[in-house]
Amino acid sequence: MKSEWTYRPLGELVSFASGGTPSKKRDDYWGGTIPWISAKTLKTENIDTSDLFITEEGLKAGSKIAPKGSILLLTRGSGLFNGIPIARVEKDVAFNQDIKCLDSYGEVENEFIFYWLLSQKDYLMAKVGVTGIGAGKFDLDFLQKLMIPIPSERERKSIVGFASSISEKIRCNAKVNDNLYAQVKAIFSENFLDLDFLPDGWKTGNLLDIADYLNGLAMQKYRPKDGETGLPVLKIKELRQGICDASSELCSPSIKSEYIIHDGDIIFSWSGSLLVDIWCGGTCGLNQHLFKVTSNNYDKWFYYLWTAHHLDRFIAVAADKATTMGHIKREELEKVEVIIPSKCDYKRIGALIKPLFDLIISNRIEDRKLTALRNTLLPKIMSGEIDVCDIQL
Secondary structure, three states: OOOOOEEEHHHHOEEEEOOOOOOOOOHEOOOOOOOEOOOOOOOEEEEOOOOOOHHHHHHHHEEEEOOOOOOOEOOOHHHHHHHOOEEEEOOOOOOOOOOEEEEEEOOOOOHHHHHHHOOOOOHHHHEEEOOOOEEEOOOHHHHHOOEEEOHHHHHHHHHOOOOOOOOHHHHHHHHHHHHHHHHHHHHHHHHHHOOOOOOOOOEEOOOHHHHHHEEEOHHHHOOOOOOOOOEEEEEEHHHHHOOOOOOOOOOOOOHHHHHEEOOOEEEEEEOOEEEEEEOOOOOOOOOOOOEEOOOOOHHHHHHHHHHHHHHHHHHHHHHHOHHHOOOOOOOHHOOOOOOEEEEEHHHHHHHHHHHHHHHHHHHHHHHHHHHHHHHHHHHHHHOOOOOOHHHHO
């Protein structure tokens, strides 16, 4: 029970190691086999790879290894303003100077410390400081002095078992979705991108022929009125990282219905950081610099896949337009080719893709709900307010 728990400073239970960045001027430091994690890639709760890799020489010259099972915590960067990225390491990875690696001395398991840190996200958000360049930061002394509860070993195992069962389901859904999306892309490529000729009844068009692209509102003009429960505002940051209740802006729920986003809607970030995604983060209001993509004639899978197919082109166009801050203008949507099948063939192809696409959406919605459930219960469990043994899932 809680009365039997002891409390210790985090710094007495784990080591804190800082990473580093090998010189970008040395080609022999990069392109190796060691995954290298930065603030930009510390996104998911479990890490086993990265987009960047360093060599053994790069590791010796400027980074460190976070061993399997240890914890990575972002301690500096803009990511601190949107949910405090925390991750467990599934295999050895290197990491940069914006991240601290926490590794247990052995008295308390890394798994328990990881889930305790997750339970403290709201508190940690309130303690984020600001650097001279406007980025977030944590004071190391503050982190080391955080008091962590230490239940009995049996209770710790029960708590970890509860939380990890939910986390494992989330990871499983993510792996399933990776497989589903690979199937979707393969079917799409076979039927639309790898054609040697245009079948009878098919035609060519552009993105504006198959969908409408609705730009969002300047939400600072649409704040909640007195007595209204505001909607979270979906901006580029939220599209990339999800809604964070502690930092997300709110808008009035009385905005026009077409500017309200629901699970399964297709969103295209056309300014700055270009991205096309299936939104599965709950109901929210659409901010400017984002398109809500819809169609009266075609299913979501069709206009999503065509928009995603041309994303690399849009990124290249945006990169050439430094004076427009990387914006994609609507006329660019008319310059790309889309192949539109006959009604009969569209129905045939859709029968293959749509069930897979719908399952991807369903899994992502389930992941959001599971994450919310875990994050709601963990603080109550870690404070002793409820006993994990009393929870029925």
